[in-house]
Amino acid sequence: MMEITLPFRSKNMATLFKELHSGPKLAKQLANLIKTESKEIYPRLKRYIVKGWVKVRKVNNVNVYSLTExxxxxxxxxxxxxxxxxxxxxxxxxxxxxxxxxxLRVFYESKYIENSRDETIAEQVYYAVRKRNRKITLTRVEEILKEFTLRRIVFAFRLRSGQILKARLDKSLLQ
Known part of the structure; x- marks a missing residue:
């Protein structure tokens, strides 16, 4: 069976995705796996439905969930x-x-992080780490990103001017 560890921090979410990997499932089947009510399955999977990872269809007024390709x-x-x-x-x-x-986990869970007018890549990583209740300074994030970029752990797409447009994990780490 496929190993699913991330992007799921929650053991229950990993359990749901492992089960969905084996084929479509009723909300009741998924609920039994994580010991909850079937009406709680849609709210738990909603963000992945919006992301396009999970599709839901109604069959006789019952939700059937499956993974998208x-x-x-x-x-x-x-x-x-x-x-x-x-x-x-x-x-x-x-x-x-x-x-x-x-x-590293932030980059692992993201396809890539894009520079924006409002936040640098370092700031976006900083806020993502803070959401996990980890205390880290922006300066420390910048130091880590500099080292990761120099050592080619993180690949940065740069303009000729040197400005970084987006960054992602180097593909060699994912193979």
């Missing part, structure tokens, strides 16, 4: 976060500390 490709193409972390540690020549691990 896009979700299957995304989930199957990603190696486990632990493998990515091991490769990053090998490249850096040291074990990642908690801050480095969280920054």
């Amino acid at each position: 896009a979700a299957r490709k995304i989930l199957e193409s990603k190696g486990s976060f632990e493998k990515v972390k091991e490769k990053a540690e090998e490249i850096l020549g040291h074990r990642l500390d908690e801050d480095e691990t969280e920054v």
Whole structure:
């Protein structure tokens, strides 16, 4: 069976996706797996429905959930976060500390992070890490990103002027 560890921090969400990977399921079947009521399944999966990872259809007034082909490709193409972390540690020549691990996790869970008028890539990573209740300074995020970029853990798409437009994990870490 496919290994699903991320982008799911929740054990229940990983359980739901593992079950959906085996084929379409009724809300009641999914609810039994995580010991909740079937009416709680839609709210739990809503963000993945909006993302286009899960599709839901009504059959006799009952919701049937399944993974989209896009979700299957995304989930199957990603190696486990632990493998990515091991490769990053090998490249850096040291074990990642908690801050480095969280920054790496943000990139692992994102296809890429795009620079915007309102927030730099570092600021976006900073806020993503803070959402996980991790205390980290913006300066520390910038240091980590600089090292990750220099060591080619993070690939930055740059303009000729040197401005970074977007950044993503180097593909070699995901293989």
